[in-house]
Amino acid sequence: MAQFDYSFEFFPPKTELAGTRLDAALDVLQSYDPSFVSITYGAGGTTRERTFKTVRRILKNRPVTPATHLTCVNASREEIDVIVQEYLDLGVNHFVALRGDPPGAVDGIYSPRADGYAYGSDLVSGIRKRSNDAIISVSAYPERHPESGDWDTELDNLKRKIDAGADQAITQFFFEPETFLKFRDRVSAAGLDIPIIPGIMLQPNFKGLQKMSDMCGVAVPFELSRKYDKAGDDTKQRERIATDYATRQVLGLLDGGVKQFHFYTLNAAPIAVEVIENVKGGSSVTKRANG
Numbered sequence: 001m002a003q004f005d006y007s008f009e010f011f012p013p014k015t016e017l018a019g020t021r022l023d024a025a026l027d028v029l030q031s032y033d034p035s036f037v038s039i040t041y042g043a044g045g046t047t048r049e050r051t052f053k054t055v056r057r058i059l060k061n062r063p064v065t066p067a068t069h070l071t072c073v074n075a076s077r078e079e080i081d082v083i084v085q086e087y088l089d090l091g092v093n094h095f096v097a098l099r100g101d102p103p104g105a106v107d108g109i110y111s112p113r114a115d116g117y118a119y120g121s122d123l124v125s126g127i128r129k130r131s132n133d134a135i136i137s138v139s140a141y142p143e144r145h146p147e148s149g150d151w152d153t154e155l156d157n158l159k160r161k162i163d164a165g166a167d168q169a170i171t172q173f174f175f176e177p178e179t180f181l182k183f184r185d186r187v188s189a190a191g192l193d194i195p196i197i198p199g200i201m202l203q204p205n206f207k208g209l210q211k212m213s214d215m216c217g218v219a220v221p222f223e224l225s226r227k228y229d230k231a232g233d234d235t236k237q238r239e240r241i242a243t244d245y246a247t248r249q250v251l252g253l254l255d256g257g258v259k260q261f262h263f264y265t266l267n268a269a270p271i272a273v274e275v276i277e278n279v280k281g282g283s284s285v286t287k288r289a290n291g
Contacts, residue, residue, distance in 0.1 A: 004250070005260045006032070006276065007067075007197070010267050011040045012050035021267055022054075028269035030064045032276060035260070038096050038137075041069035052086070059091055067137065068092055070127075071100025072117040077126060080117060084130050094135040096170065097123045097161075110147070121160035128165035140169035140196055142183035146217040155190045162194050169194055170262045173201035173212075175221050175245070177252030184256075200249055201264045202271040204235070204242040243271050247278040254279070 008029050013019040026037070039054050041047055051068060058066040068087055070080065084095070099120040101110060112118035117126055124136050138161040141154060148154040158169065174180055180198045187196060203209040206228035213220050224245060231237040250261060263272050 003259070004254060004279065005035050007034045007036045007038065007260075007262045008272060009038045009040065009199075009262060009264050010054075011042075012047045012054040013267070014050070018267070025265060025267050025269040026058070026062060026064075029265070029272060030062055032273070034064060036065040036067045036094055038067040038069060038094075038262075041071050041098075041100070048083070052083075055087070055092060056090060065094065066092060067094035067096055067135070069096040069098060070123060071098045072119065072123050073100040073113065074116075076113070076115040077117055078115075080123070081126060081130065084127055088131055088134070093131070093133060094137070095127050096137045096139075097127055097166070098139055099123070119157075119160070121157070121164040124161050124164035124166050135168070136166050137197075138166040138169050140171045140183070140187075141217075142171050142174045142179045142198075143218055145172075151186060155186065155192065158187065158194075159190070159192055162192060166194065168197060170197045171199045172216055172218065173199045173264060174218060175224060175249070177249055177256060179219075180253060180258070181256045195260070197260050197262045198249075198253055198258060199262045199264060200246050200275075202242055202246055202268075202275070203264070203266060204238040204271065206231075206238065239271060243274045243278070246271065246275045250275060250279050 010022060010025070013022045029037075037058065039051050039058070041051050055066045055068045058064060070083065072080070075083075087095070097120055099110070117123040120138055124138060127134055127136055138158075140158055141148070144151065144154045145157070148157065161169075171180065171183070184196055187194070201209070201212075203212070206225070209228075210220060212218070224241070227241045228238065231241060246263075253261070263275070265272050
């Protein structure tokens, strides 16, 4: 049986029905004993209150460890410091510190707020000043951030976050195991010493997947695109494609020595469960994924 650790990412629900769905997913996935669950923080801090309420509910009512996302945008340093302290006082000790992008940014250009934390590294430093014990996760980009013109720039950005006090990095999603393994080698060759957790996307809706990929500069393999085209509107088939592909990713990364994974669940449990069960059981799904 393959031995590996994993964590799950969720987003705060907008409606009562969405909250019920999130609870149902948590009911299932908490039984898999994740190392932590993270709750996202919408563009421009648009889900600030909902994120706080969701994290508080998990902390109060569930046996899993919650991590909260924070971004730099649409808040002053003083406001963010207050939010960080509120989480610390609540008992939350894990932060996913991100630069973030303001909603409706012109041409995708990020402009730091004059009285705010300018970049992810500044946010990391601000959190670290308030807590030496906090776990701070940051972002990493196996195919480079869209605003990084070259790999030197990308790795310099990661180094600044490490120097500011980051404990680990969670990557943007990607599709080929080799993409992550090459990135891991680049980080190591640059002399950067930080655990890097691959982010695995569990999105069965190809239009949504393509939109996210275009925004993030993630290359979608032709093989995967072809499979979704053939599936059309067949929901079950699309879920099978997402499951098989994610299983193949995890198996390939395990072969490369990776032992920890972060699953982007989209607030649903079935695909995550099946991927974990496939991998634990040594599934032959790789053959189906390549078919």
